[in-house]
Amino acid sequence: MRRLAIYTVGCAIALAGCSRAVGPPPVPTALSPQGFGASVSPFARPDASGFRLLFSFDKANGGGITPVTNLIGVKGMLYGTTLAGGGSSACTKGCGTVFSMTTDGVQKPLYNFGSYSGDGASPTQQLAEINGTFYGTTEEGGTSTACPRGCGAVFSLTAAGKESVIYSFGSYKGDGLTPRAGLIAIHGTLYGTTSAGGGANGGTLFTITPSGHETVIYSFGSYKGDGLVPAAELTEVGSKLYGTTIKGGQYGKGTAFRAQFSGKEVTLHSFGHGIDGAYPRSRLIFVQQAFYGTTIEGGKYKRGTLFVLSPNGIEGLLYQFGKGKDAAEPEAGLTAHVGTFITFYGTTAKGGAAGKGTVFSVNGVGSEAVLHSFAGGDGSEPFSHLYLDKKTLYGTTAYGGTGSCTGGCGTAFAYQL
Template identity: 40%
Template structure:
């Protein structure tokens, strides 16, 4: 799919899009100043930084990863947009002074990346490593390094082919300096890859997802164990198309540890995993679980996967005060408690920070209201004192998101009596969404994705030539915004079809966009694939069946010679259809200076239709 396109932001601006963005539509706020609501539990919530947006600051830190923190307490992260070119930034934030510094402002293609959607990792020398979803030499994203002075180096630029495209996830790093990551698209089937990048910048694809039972569209950062095995998730694919948890051994052999059914076990995991010393894996799914919530899609779950592949749902979100749609991953403390955040739900439908104890009891640590931030997509980071740090996509003083700190009450040694009595945030004019009483489920409307037509059939096409484009219309016939996670060609002959579109990453209720599909066969015979749209509507991914027939038509350029009777002008004989190709009567006939199809058997009793070719040496013309 296209590497970049504009997207409306919570404050009404635009930014460069990443290809796969899982963003639930949030209500926009109008003018009405009211104070922020206190967190559900006695915690101290502090806004450390409120993003101001371009050109001097970042905006909208999606960070499908988390912040990284050094020993001095400085926080490092990325913002998806903002900066001098509005292509996103890498930033540093001093936890003590709250001074924020933009270390690098991305400039975009062809020499730099754009739209970083993932968090960073940091080596012992203080170098930061990350990915961008677009930009680079061909616009399909990069792997980059930023040194302590702020100098950026593009380590690898994705081509969008077998090497992968549009990385949404952050990186993992081994002791030798090799980096490991995923791309959300590209690869041999267009369904994403797992890759490694050595210290010289050489990329190796460890595994290319097929989109079948092995999974499709990995968005999450990988977890690596001491034996070199990699663990991750995909948001789609698996036996029922609802995503998988996978393991890759050091030789690149994949094992699907669990395939989500889309029911009470969860569906569409976007975040990565946490692994405990016993080898158990913990994660979240964005939907599924309690299917009475969120328009029948469910609000997601927290799950545990043991070493045998048995899944246990630790908690199923209801969409009420407990939160909904945990896009963010988890952090685990020494006692086994899990901490995370949701993108929506809570009393203001702006998301929550939660704690889940070892019995599965959920405690809401903070409920977002808008001025203090809204919509958490990034995971949390936890320091030795138990303080939690994170980012929000929107909200804050300018509506561009915030960096926050949450101090648990029992860790607030400096002010134990006042713990939980304040929320340090700047009030912003907005209208609060209706409160949802405790124990009740929010009634949430949902988008509906409608495709027209639902299948495309291309005429016979010469191998290596591109057909005239056919159009598909995607319309949101629901009542809330449709979030478009990806648009891709999948299936058996995915490489024979291509698509471009005008859709961006969200469609307002009632809006539509156009997707253009072309057919360029790589081999003869019937070729099939599917146009697949992954989104937050029911029935995702929606698909349009694609088919066409490839023929050995040769290279035809120039002008056509008009046939006369059974002869071409100039006395050249007519030639018939390749055996097995369809007969069109009246149809097209070919003539030229040799057989129309040199390398296939010819049935001279039939004439074949070969449209959309430029002509020279051979001729093709409609016969009355």
């Protein structure tokens, strides 16, 4: 399986006796003041009629390629990044780009990374926006010489395309290295993680101001069973930060954690026991008093899971991916629509009719539908979670499309619910 160089509700959480069992779940009424539907939400339509290819990325003329980013919406426009492309000779395949796009697929390059010495390179995750300025991370680049191609950077970008590196990782002993997750903004301050570095070299949780003052809040790997290699954006609930790590934990297959702004951290759940999920690459989302996320592997078919986690660490499986032509290997997190029904939407990097990934829905009692199977020309291997605007989902695929790269340069797409 190709990996980027960046490399169900199990039980009613409030019920006594709820454990980590992963069998068929009872209806979780204790968590559901609005109710879980017994069938897929009427928004979910398991056919191709809702799918629309918006844009095929292409390396021609210095275009961005390999979008692994999650799109964000600001004032009716979509914004994202590409891992490579952009024409800079500082990187073999270009150092990546930032782009804007209309909801009809008209794309405009905003910035090409690698434009000057010490610039960032290889942006991998979604942008954060504060007062009209975008902030993001790059996995490589920056001014530090502690890593062969730079240890990564935090950048700012105006809507007009003026970019500045506000911080270079690896600037001091114990600093974080190689950020693989996006930033979140809380009261005007940015928070994120790095996949390496820190006091125990298991990655860090950090905060940074828009002016570039960075502080490591926590170093992963600080105790036995701690998580290692955080690679998904954080979620803030009740003045605490929640997230996942790909590795570490009791079984070495990743964790979910909670951290305070002061730096105190606790492992909520260690993945990988029995047929539990393994290797979470996704963010957590908080819906009706519980967290939801995905794992790349694990489950009955060993091709990923959708899990639910209480704030105190009780975990269960809502869905297990990978049977037959089903969706498989979700790299991305979930997007939820909460109404009369709760429906989760997401993407998988593999599975589907052609084995090139899917868009899927899962309702609150674990009923799953493959909404679209990618076939190559319309995209292949989505690594990003979906952005929901009204009744339309927007996303990207890392490969596929009509671009001139081997296997395609990636796509942007929409799915009308």
